[in-house]
Amino acid sequence: xxxxxxxxxxxxPAVDIGTDALDAATGARGSVxxxxxxxxxxxxxxxxxxxxDGSIDSAVASLVDQTGLDVEIPDxxxxxxxxxxxxxxxxLFVVGYSEVIDGTDGTIDNQGPPVxxxxxxxxxxxxxxxxxxxxxxxxxxxxxxxxxxxxRHHDHIRLELEFAGYLCRVAAANEAIVEGSDDANVDRARxxxxxxHLTILVSGLREAIDDEPGTGFYGRxxxxxxxxxxADVEDLATRLDVGAGSEREHAQRAGxxxxxxx
Numbered sequence: 001x002x003x004x005x006x007x008x009x010x011x012x013p014a015v016d017i018g019t020d021a022l023d024a025a026t027g028a029r030g031s032v033x034x035x036x037x038x039x040x041x042x043x044x045x046x047x048x049x050x051x052x053d054g055s056i057d058s059a060v061a062s063l064v065d066q067t068g069l070d071v072e073i074p075d076x077x078x079x080x081x082x083x084x085x086x087x088x089x090x091x092l093f094v095v096g097y098s099e100v101i102d103g104t105d106g107t108i109d110n111q112g113p114p115v116x117x118x119x120x121x122x123x124x125x126x127x128x129x130x131x132x133x134x135x136x137x138x139x140x141x142x143x144x145x146x147x148x149x150x151x152r153h154h155d156h157i158r159l160e161l162e163f164a165g166y167l168c169r170v171a172a173a174n175e176a177i178v179e180g181s182d183d184a185n186v187d188r189a190r191x192x193x194x195x196x197h198l199t200i201l202v203s204g205l206r207e208a209i210d211d212e213p214g215t216g217f218y219g220r221x222x223x224x225x226x227x228x229x230x231a232d233v234e235d236l237a238t239r240l241d242v243g244a245g246s247e248r249e250h251a252q253r254a255g256x257x258x259x260x261x262x
Contacts, residue, residue: 001144001162023172028066029232030168035060036225037161039076040117042089048082051217060224069231074224078217085217092209092218093117115208119155119197122204131155131197138193139163142170157205160198167193191236199233202226 035056038047050056054077061073078085092115119135120128135154139146144163146154171186206226209215215222237243 001139001146001159001166024066025068026168026172028063029069030165030172032060032063032067032228033161033165033168035063036221037158037165039221040093040157040161042094043082043085045082048078048085051076051078051085052082064228067232069228069235071224071228071231074220076217076220076224080216088214088216088218092212092215114212115205117157117205118153119157119160119201119204120153122200122208128153128155135160135197138197142167142189155197155201157201160201164190164193164198187236187240188242191233191240191242194229194233194236199229202229 039056041047043051047056050059057075057077060076064071064073080088091113093113095113116122120131123131132154139154139159142163144166146159167186167190171190202222202225206222209219209222212219
């Protein structure tokens with residue numbers, strides 16, 4: 001996902017987000033989302049090395065401590081080699097399977113991977129088109145673009161996590177992404193994005209991955225991320241005084257028929 005740059009011709013002002021003025025807690029939450037986004041991809045040598053030597057563990061522990069959220073620090077260090085970790089990623093998130101249903105006529109049931117990385121998979125209340133249009137509007141409104149080399153749909157977990165991280169950095173920098181907005185409005189946008197999209201995706205992914213054996217690193221990552229988002233949302237709702245999840249219009253988790261995209 002491409003974030004706004006000052007030289008990009010847009011109807012809304014881009015935000016140059018530096019690091020000096022960042023509110024530490026909100027900025028750390030953004031960094032956690034960015035790290036999680038990076039983790040949901042085939043592990044390249046550099047990222048694998050950081051997992052294997054404990055660097056990611058240390059970084060996440062430090063960031064979580066800065067967030068002010070009461071979340072258990074996960075164990076994200078891996079002992080298996082990179083090929084094994086990559087195979088586990090592919091088995092969980094990439095490779096589907098085919099099953100012969102009727103050997104007499106060759107009928108085959110084709111299934112996708114065991115765990116989907118796409119939000120629309122976990123939405124029983126709205127269509128794929130509604131989910132992706134709502135996300136496209138949100139990304140465009142805040143000046144973010146899906147890069148030309150990114151062939152994912154708008155509801156892929158990496159894009160949603162990257163966007164969540166970006167909104168955190170906007171809020172942390174105390175900048176207005178849209179003329180006339182303020183910090184509270186950015187926080188409301190963060191909460192609305194969670195309620196409409198990211199909470200549903202991550203809770204659904206966690207449930208799906210919990211049903212699979214031998215998930216290792218990815219199972220631990222999904223469990224941590226689900227708990228982290230829950231804590232972040234509860235903190236946002238408390239600060240904005242908008243009530244518990246059941247009281248908010250769009251708050252839901254995977255499989256719920258409440259709310260919906262607009």
